Amino acid sequence: MRQPNKYPKCTSSTVALSHRHVSANPVMPSQLVVDVCVTVLCVSLSAFLRARSPAGRPHDSTGPLSRAYILRNQVTHARLLPVESVHAFTYSTLCLLMSLNALEEHRLDLGGGWIFGYGGIWGRIVGLRSKPYLTTQPGTIRNKLEMLLGERGLANVFTDTWMMTMPAFMGFEGINPLTVYFCYDEKEEFCLVVLEIHNTFGESHVHVLQVGTNEDEIPATGYDHQWTFCREFHVSPFNDRSGFYEVSVNNPTHPPTSTHFISAPAPRPAVRVHLYTAGEDSTKGQLKLTALLRPTSATPLTASSLLFAVIQAPFSLLLTLPRILYVAWVLHYTKKLDVFLRPPPRPATKDWDAGISDTSSPSLAGGVKWLKEGTLEYFARRRVEGFLGRRVNETGIKVIFIAADPSIPQRTFSPSAPPRSCLTISYLSSQIFTIFFLTPSAKHALLLGSDSEDIFHVSSRSLFLSVFSTTTKISLPSSPSSPRLSPKPRPSYPVWLQRTRCQNLPRTLASSIPTTHFLDSDTLWDWIVCAAAIYTHRYLDALEKWLFTLARARIVEGQEPWLQWQRAAELAMSDGGFASWSRSLSGASVVERKGPVGMWAKIGSVRQES
Known part of the structure; x- marks a missing residue:
């Protein structure tokens, strides 16, 4: 006998797409x-x-x-x-x-x-x-x-x-x-x-x-x-x-x-x-x-x-x-329908964001194939993994990364001594690693990647800051142009990289930025590689916006990739400003991304009115 279907609760989620990667199979002369x-x-x-x-189409009939x-x-x-x-x-x-x-x-x-x-x-x-x-x-x-x-x-x-x-x-x-x-x-x-x-x-x-x-x-x-x-x-x-x-x-x-x-x-x-x-x-x-x-x-x-x-x-x-x-x-x-950018597929396992990665209990429906990790995401992930290999021994905190993609194994970073606590980071997309690399601080990464864009979740916000924060801080000048981190005539390479990361940061989010980034080191080669990665990512962001503008393509309001910092700033201001938001990091933030409003919210599509 059939069991009647009871509709499960269903919600909508949209996450901005960063960069798309296309691969092609080479064709050999032979x-x-x-x-x-x-x-x-x-x-x-x-x-x-x-x-x-x-004449005519072959027909099918009863037969062997x-x-x-x-x-x-x-x-x-x-x-x-x-x-x-x-x-x-x-x-x-x-x-x-x-x-x-x-x-x-x-x-x-x-x-x-x-x-x-x-x-x-x-x-x-x-x-x-x-x-x-x-x-x-x-x-x-x-x-x-x-x-x-x-x-x-x-x-x-x-x-x-x-x-x-x-x-x-x-x-x-x-x-x-x-x-x-x-x-x-x-x-x-x-x-x-x-x-x-x-x-x-x-x-x-x-x-x-x-x-x-x-x-x-x-x-x-x-x-x-x-x-x-x-x-x-x-x-x-x-x-x-x-x-x-x-x-x-x-x-x-x-x-x-x-x-x-x-x-x-x-x-x-x-x-x-x-x-x-x-x-x-x-x-x-x-x-x-x-x-x-x-x-x-x-x-x-x-x-x-x-x-x-x-x-x-x-x-x-x-x-x-x-x-x-x-x-x-x-x-x-x-027909004047606006474009929803591709969000990462939803997790394939149950209780994914609760720190459970047991792939033996997935739901009957789920993603089975994700976008492959891009070159910049691979570069950023390798730097994060190298950092955590050292950092867990300094903090005594065990760190676990759980991907929504079932083909990516769980990554665990454990201190040599028994850990005093455990931080679990569940993420939908490898974009999490570029967020860690490109944002100037752990607080900014949490605001952008977790609260605003919903790319990753953490089991403890305070433990996250303990692992990924540095202590030396500076403040940007009030002038919106050419921010300077230090009066030194020859700043170190990590300080210069921090300047680069802060160039597109809204002024409302520019307080108490660390002098150096937790993923940077003070060597010339590291500076060259990191600077190339930052400017490549920035170029691709600009190219993406230019292509959408050239094609006169309309993205659903609130999903524009080039406005992600603006959305993060608006979120922080709604909580009383970045400083007030920072003081509330011990709590859990539940943020709904901006999407269709009014009549469009009921049908899940947006139409540009003439």
Whole structure:
């Protein structure tokens, strides 16, 4: 019997994005030669098949079971709110529905792996590999799926899975917005669905939906199952993360490995997603967005059928990103919707900010792939780790770093003697380390990174200051230009670096700044490296603002990255000024980031009025 779904409490959180990092796989000359040969082969074989094939699209019907199918899908998206920005569009896609067991046993490879193959994407027309799917851990797709379900208390629940996904084409892996795993147990009964959602930043999120658990009482007409749950993942820049998803699923006609079916209709699993706004008392509000993925045909995967499908729609596997960019252009410049910057994914483990990093008890939904650490973040992290390796022995305080990203192990810094206390720092993004490096003091780091931008949380604010504070302090002059830290004619390198850090600091936050920074040392080489890092970060900040200005892109008010110090200053002033805020550091601050106001707060989108 289905257990009725009770809507969980859902809140919205938005965090400013600093810098985006894009990586590309190098293409070797030998790979290019192979791809040219494969292209010629594809065109030749496809022309031969087209000449011999009957007119019209290949059709699917009841017949012997296959372990894989080519699905031609019709995808429809519709935005209903705000009503002034209503927009809808429909397009076709091509994807594969495969038995995961057969895929990983290489029983689906075609043409010796040249036409289709699992394990790589180069040197074949259509390919698929495990790296882009699920977690960043090494292993096969099945191993990753088993690990993910096992961490959620669902170990050994499935024997085989229909995997519905878009493969790579000619070595190019496009954005795969949605991969669906239809899992079957040892009795060949449909037991759960795993939705793997990807965004354009390289992040991914999973929802594990169990049959008969937290299902809606009555699914939508034409669908077998339906679940309603909180929206948690940033997918569209024109919506915040508030609201509820209602997911309706029409599961495949038969399991991928079957002893009970000799023949059956070709499976056409459909997925419908409705996004509702957050109503009062954590209930569904208005219908805001709809998305429907509906197969129009399903053909058994063979060499001839795959080549025929590719020649009919050669660019269908390459157009996902161009479509996303085009629709984003329409919504922003024509429909006048403002942009929500990407916040870090929400933690994948329960009680993350309470200092518990036990990954054996994550929620059924959560982030599984984060943005990779950038060069400046790596540099800053290494300096923080080097500092803490010495500092914990001076203070006797044990320091633990817990990342929201489950792929980052817990980092612990312990003194040689038994610790007198323990400080736990839980963080959403590696941006925490650049905040430590770029802010002039521990108080400023706490104000900006914890209270204002909500990048990290600490178990004790007083212990945080004890670990990361220095004692020598100065005050900046009242003149807003050219702040000077000392009357010395030749200041030391660390003092000069502090001057640099203070250049963009609001005057209301410029009191009692330490003469030196806890991460700096008085050597020429250290000064050169740190100065280069500071000015590189400042250049990237300026470049980001310039690009948004050049594109005339509008960011939701209160999320502009270049105004983060202004927001921090306003927060401190609301508490009576920076000095008064500093005196209250022993308490816990709960700060809501500025977001949509008025009518926009109810629908999670902001529209620029004419």
